[in-house]
Amino acid sequence: MSGETVDRAGAVKETRVLLRHAQDPAMATIDGYRSYGGYETLERTLRDQEPDEIVNELEDSGLRGRGGAGFPMGKKVSFLPRGSQAKYLCCNADESEPGAFKDRELIQRNPHQLIEGIVISAFSGEIGHAFIFIRGEYDQQADILDRAVAEAYEAGYLGRNILGSGYDLELVVHRGAGAYICGEETALLDALEGKRGNPRLKPPFPAVQGLYGGPTLINNVETLSNVPHVVANGAEWFRSFGTEQSPGTKVVSISGCVGRPGNYEVELGVNLRDFVFSLGGGMLEGRELKALYPGGSSSPVLTADEIDLPYSFEAMAEAGSMLGSGSIIVADDSVSIPHMALRTARFYHHESCGKCSPCREGTNWTVKMLERVVRGEATPMDLDIISSVQQNIIGHCLCVLGDSMAMPVGAMVKKYREEFEQVIAAGAMQGFPGEAGREAQADGSAAGDPDAGPEAAERVRLVGRPLPEGPQEVTHG
Numbered sequence: 103m104s105g106e107t108v109d110r111a112g113a114v115k116e117t118r119v120l121l122r123h124a125q126d127p128a129m130a131t132i133d134g135y136r137s138y139g140g141y142e143t144l145e146r147t148l149r150d151q152e153p154d155e156i157v158n159e160l161e162d163s164g165l166r167g168r169g170g171a172g173f174p175m176g177k178k179v180s181f182l183p184r185g186s187q188a189k190y191l192c193c194n195a196d197e198s199e200p201g202a203f204k205d206r207e208l209i210q211r212n213p214h215q216l217i218e219g220i221v222i223s224a225f226s227g228e229i230g231h232a233f234i235f236i237r238g239e240y241d242q243q244a245d246i247l248d249r250a251v252a253e254a255y256e257a258g259y260l261g262r263n264i265l266g267s268g269y270d271l272e273l274v275v276h277r278g279a280g281a282y283i284c285g286e287e288t289a290l291l292d293a294l295e296g297k298r299g300n301p302r303l304k305p306p307f308p309a310v311q312g313l314y315g316g317p318t319l320i321n322n323v324e325t326l327s328n329v330p331h332v333v334a335n336g337a338e339w340f341r342s343f344g345t346e347q348s349p350g351t352k353v354v355s356i357s358g359c360v361g362r363p364g365n366y367e368v369e370l371g372v373n374l375r376d377f378v379f380s381l382g383g384g385m386l387e388g389r390e391l392k393a394l395y396p397g398g399s400s401s402p403v404l405t406a407d408e409i410d411l412p413y414s415f416e417a418m419a420e421a422g423s424m425l426g427s428g429s430i431i432v433a434d435d436s437v438s439i440p441h442m443a444l445r446t447a448r449f450y451h452h453e454s455c456g457k458c459s460p461c462r463e464g465t466n467w468t469v470k471m472l473e474r475v476v477r478g479e480a481t482p483m484d485l486d487i488i489s490s491v492q493q494n495i496i497g498h499c500l501c502v503l504g505d506s507m508a509m510p511v512g513a514m515v516k517k518y519r520e521e522f523e524q525v526i527a528a529g530a531m532q533g534f535p536g537e538a539g540r541e542a543q544a545d546g547s548a549a550g551d552p553d554a555g556p557e558a559a560e561r562v563r564l565v566g567r568p569l570p571e572g573p574q575e576v577t578h579g
């Protein structure tokens with residue numbers, strides 16, 4: 103197994119390791135996977151290697167978690183206590199963040215790569231039970247996993263005495279019920295235990311006390327899918343891709359206002375602008391880049407002038423944002439940033455579990471204040487209040503869901519303050535008319551109609567195209 107360079111679109115080339123041979127539908131079956139060398143690494147590992155050797159290789163490779171936080175995977179395995187006590191591996195396939203859809207493709211096209219990664223990782227941590235927690239809406243992918251797991255049991259890659267090595271591993275696919283918070287690792291553990299998925303206090307971290315109170319390794323689908331390649335080819339090979347601090351390739355999801363949305367596997371460290379304008383297909387005709395979220399909807403937005411950067415964990419952090427799960431959402435000049443901020447806040451408000459007040463109350467107030475902004479009912483002082491609410495959320499929550507709203511919303515208000523002020527000054531706008539607009543609509547005149555008259559045209563110029571409306575009221579049961 104090695105990398106394959108695919109030049110599909112000019113400046114930035116794909117380097118396919120995880121998505122190599124992915125176009126072959128046979129890869130979704132055990133025979134297809136084995137025809138490309140699949141499970142050979144597992145066979146060699148169980149025959150010739152000790153768990154500690156694998157852990158060292160993973161640590162040396164510098165493989166960082168692909169689910170959001172970018173924590174080194176090998177280090178996480180090394181935190182598990184050694185020995186034969188009950189330990190668990192949980193694969194996080196919840197993938198519910200707006201803009202993220204790469205785990206879906208990895209599972210759909212190559213489920214056995216993930217299963218092989220799970221078995222090798224579990225072996226390295228001397229773990230006897232593994233789970234794949236997959237989001238409830240990924241029905242098709244869960245069916246694919248069910249089939250692949252059954253095939254792997256049948257072939258002796260799972261179960262008791264795997265390939266005659268004396269190593270036992272049981273693997274269960276568990277379907278979630280559709281809550282974004284269940285992607286947070288400790289909420290995921292509660293959900294797996296049959297409880298409501300609420301985040302737990304940390305410490306203790308899952309490596310010490312996780313599922314059913316036992317030491318638990320939690321990793322993302324893409325992280326675990328990398329493991330067979332690292333073990334097969336070695337840490338040095340893995341480090342030959344990417345940057346010093348962000349080695350390897352990354353499956354990047356790009357969506358929004360671009361010509362070719364989709365998943366592309368590239369070396370970490372490629373130029374972000376080049377990626378958007380080559381593989382991503384650039385802007386739609388006549389449009390200009392305005393802003394993008396570089397790492398899913400929870401990452402602080404970057405302006406069009408801020409994206410001449412390597413797409414790596416360290417460069418995104420230096421730019422005041424984050425690489426997160428590697429999901430780029432692009433907004434062009436037709437998008438209204440105040441609407442984008444509102445849409446973002448509504449999502450996190452809706453998904454907040456309500457356990458801690460900064461997130462429960464802060465997301466609620468942020469939505470209410472942004473609604474006032476887009477209805478033309480706010481004052482410029484409200485922008486300062488919105489910013490200060492975000493500051494009071496960041497770092498004060500039980501998990502990072504609260505920060506996930508506060509960081510992008512705070513960044514939008516800071517970087518596009520003028521646009522927020524213009525929207526407020528405009529007083530009323532299409533789709534969200536203020537008092538004057540509502541009165542005008544009620545008496546049949548044209549306020550709120552983007553195509554009617556110079557005033558309305560000016561509003562469209564100021565606020566751009568509104569995003570489709572989400573729910574106005576969200577309550578927590």
Ligand SMILES: Cc1cc2nc3c(=O)[nH]c(=O)nc-3n(C[C@H](O)[C@H](O)[C@H](O)COP(=O)(O)O)c2cc1C
Nearest residue numbers: 167168169170194196197198285286287321322325
């Ligand atoms: C609200 C929230 C949602 C998350 N959703 C996911 C998810 O869907 N998939 C995922 O892998 N990690 C998600 N994470 C990150 C996990 O908590 C955890 O860091 C990750 O699964 C660890 O795997 P990794 O080290 O391989 O990235 C989420 C975190 C938060 C706070």
Ligand code: SF4
Nearest residue numbers: 455456457458461499
């Ligand atoms: S930050 Fe939000 S989602 Fe996380 S525990 Fe607190 S209320 Fe729940």
